[in-house]
Amino acid sequence: xxxxxxxxxxxxGLLFDFFxxxxxxxxxxxxxxxxxxxxxxxxxxWCILLALLVRYGFTEIxxxxxxxxxxxxxxxxxxxxxLVRGSYQYGIKxxxxxxxxxxxxxxxxxxxxxxxxx
Amino acid sequence: xxxxxxIFLYALIAMCFMCFYRVVRGPTIADRLxxxxxxxxxxxxxxxxxxxxxxxxxxxxxGIAWIILSFIGTLTLAKYLWRNKLNE
Numbered sequence: 001x002x003x004x005x006x007x008x009x010x011x012x013g014l015l016f017d018f019f020x021x022x023x024x025x026x027x028x029x030x031x032x033x034x035x036x037x038x039x040x041x042x043x044x045x046w047c048i049l050l051a052l053l054v055r056y057g058f059t060e061i062x063x064x065x066x067x068x069x070x071x072x073x074x075x076x077x078x079x080x081x082x083l084v085r086g087s088y089q090y091g092i093k094x095x096x097x098x099x100x101x102x103x104x105x106x107x108x109x110x111x112x113x114x115x116x117x118x
Numbered sequence: 119x120x121x122x123x124x125i126f127l128y129a130l131i132a133m134c135f136m137c138f139y140r141v142v143r144g145p146t147i148a149d150r151l152x153x154x155x156x157x158x159x160x161x162x163x164x165x166x167x168x169x170x171x172x173x174x175x176x177x178x179x180x181g182i183a184w185i186i187l188s189f190i191g192t193l194t195l196a197k198y199l200w201r202n203k204l205n206e
Contacts, residue, residue, distance in 0.1 A: 014129055021136040030148045037156045045163045052170055060175040068182050075185050079192035086199035087148035
């Protein structure tokens with residue numbers, strides 16, 4: 001019974017991973033790509049680690065998976081956020097059909113730097 | 119069970135090649151960094167599935183170390199992008 005639940009969790013996680021990587025290929029912009037890929041791939045890997053915890057319980061493997069889960073959440077989200085800020089400050093432009101640029105007003109940068117920059 | 123594990127592993131390796139596509143073809147430098155970042159998270163899934171199959175717990179140590187190293191690398195490269203800003 002635990003094994004069946006863990007297989008179902010792994011399949012759900014693989015689907016999340018696949019859609020995240022598909023967004024990484026298909027989206028037009030670096031900000032869209034990172035928004036898609038980070039969220040979906042983090043949740044998919046979380047599902048796979050939860051499947052380990054469900055199958056093995058609180059043994060050695062299960063506790064290690066339980067340690068890895070909050071570490072994964074903190075590391076991937078903070079890394080993605082700093083990567084977005086760094087790439088905006090570097091001057092990578094938005095997609096030309098983007099409608100709003102709220103970060104420019106917040107950071108005190110001139111309007112449209114992201115669109116006309118490098 | 120063995121066939122199922124092989125299918126899971128091949129699917130994750132195919133996703134790693136999708137990330138490599140973005141690393142190779144990315145038009146800007148930030149696209150390549152995003153590809154590397156996502157690849158680090160996928161490798162943790164590979165180690166988790168190997169541990170799920172074999173029952174060896176020390177493989178998850180590799181995954182935890184990989185999370186931390188990928189985090190430090192991403193922060194360093196983001197700082198590199200920040201320091202090389204062009205709009206000032």
